[in-house]
Amino acid sequence: MTADQLDSRLKSIRDEVLAAIAAGQSTDDLESVRVRFTGQKSELKSIMGELRALVPDEKRRIGQLANEVQQAVENALKARREDLHRVELTKRLQEEQIDVSLPGTGRRLGHIHPLTRILEEIIEIFHGMGFTVVDGPEMETEYYNFDALNTPTDHPARDEQDTFYTNAAAGVLLRSQTSTMQIRAMEKTHPPLRIIAPGRVYRNEEVNARKYPLFHQVEGLLIDRNVTFGQLRGTLEEFYRLLFGRELKTRFRPDFFPFTEPSAEADCQCPFCLGEGCRTCGHRGWLEMLGCGMVDPNVLKSVNIDPTVWSGFAFGMGVERIAMLKYGVNDIRYFYNNDLRFLEQF
Numbered sequence: 642m643t644a645d646q647l648d649s650r651l652k653s654i655r656d657e658v659l660a661a662i663a664a665g666q667s668t669d670d671l672e673s674v675r676v677r678f679t680g681q682k683s684e685l686k687s688i689m690g691e692l693r694a695l696v697p698d699e700k701r702r703i704g705q706l707a708n709e710v711q712q713a714v715e716n717a718l719k720a721r722r723e724d725l726h727r728v729e730l731t732k733r734l735q736e737e738q739i740d741v742s743l744p745g746t747g748r749r750l751g752h753i754h755p756l757t758r759i760l761e762e763i764i765e766i767f768h769g770m771g772f773t774v775v776d777g778p779e780m781e782t783e784y785y786n787f788d789a790l791n792t793p794t795d796h797p798a799r800d801e802q803d804t805f806y807t808n809a810a811a812g813v814l815l816r817s818q819t820s821t822m823q824i825r826a827m828e829k830t831h832p833p834l835r836i837i838a839p840g841r842v843y844r845n846e847e848v849n850a851r852k853y854p855l856f857h858q859v860e861g862l863l864i865d866r867n868v869t870f871g872q873l874r875g876t877l878e879e880f881y882r883l884l885f886g887r888e889l890k891t892r893f894r895p896d897f898f899p900f901t902e903p904s905a906e907a908d909c910q911c912p913f914c915l916g917e918g919c920r921t922c923g924h925r926g927w928l929e930m931l932g933c934g935m936v937d938p939n940v941l942k943s944v945n946i947d948p949t950v951w952s953g954f955a956f957g958m959g960v961e962r963i964a965m966l967k968y969g970v971n972d973i974r975y976f977y978n979n980d981l982r983f984l985e986q987f
């Protein structure tokens with residue numbers, strides 16, 4: 642090509658490439674423009690090669706023009722790249738923008754079931770008095786549920802605690818009381834000991850406002866030397882005080898349990914009316930809280946503990962009953978219906 646041809650070719654390349662750069666819509670577009678027009682195999686490079694054939698004056702003129710084109714292309718690429726980068730950034734900022742003044746997305750928090758809550762309270766109170774929590778099987782043998790607790794087969798107390806027998810093996814049943822844990826604990830640990838055993842128990846009973854075939858109990862047992870009924874009283878009074886948050890009187894009424902002698906129902910003064918009489922206490926001024934007594938020597942003998950050296954007290958309470966009293970619930974079934982209108986009140 643002649644110098645004039647090269648001159649006009651360079652100028653048209655310049656126009657073409659500047660137009661292509663201006664039309665580029667992304668940094669990727671610009672990169673392909675750069676390779677096409679200024680890369681090793683581009684026309685611009687081959688024109689540079691042809692400069693050698695020109696006379697010195699023309700070589701200088703065309704060479705200078707070629708350099709100007711090269712420089713113009715580089716400047717245009719740089720400027721367009723910056724433009725595009727700014728556009729892309731602005732677009733991203735708009736798409737990804739977060740309005741920090743918007744209210745957050747609330748996540749509903751659940752809370753523990755009222756029975757679990759009261760159970761945890763009871764455990765914490767006795768834990769503070771040095772009682773250890775023990776756990777045991779809900780499927781039990783007649784031995785642990787009745788025999789070892791001084792309740793032989795023909796004992797009338799068995800009728801009061803009709804439970805569910807399984808076909809796993811003869812005499813295997815769902816425990817009707819957590820008192821089973823008295824025996825299991827004394828088998829494992831030699832006195833002195835202080836335990837509470839919270840857990841589920843079962844009774845074969847018709848469902849009504851006061852009764853449900855499944856409920857929860859907390860059993861307590863203390864074995865030591867020279868244990869007195871006064872210590873039982875003191876322990877329960879402290880329990881009532883911490884449970885209801887005030888000093889309350891305790892009243893014992895004689896009762897019968899096969900595994901304690903003497904046995905009693907330990908009422909506490911109604912914390913809502915302080916004995917005046919109200920709906921919660923059925924206008925009696927007292928709440929029936931739990932059953933208790935001094936451990937029967939026969940029970941100690943059944944686990945080879947010498948009743949002439951060791952003595953103790955035991956108590957057992959229904960968790961649902963305590964929850965009903967504390968929260969003023971009048972139907973045990975509410976605890977199991979999973980009705981949010983009820984549960985959300987706690």
Ligand SMILES: [Zn+2]
Binds near residue numbers: 912915918920
């Ligand atoms: Zn009352």
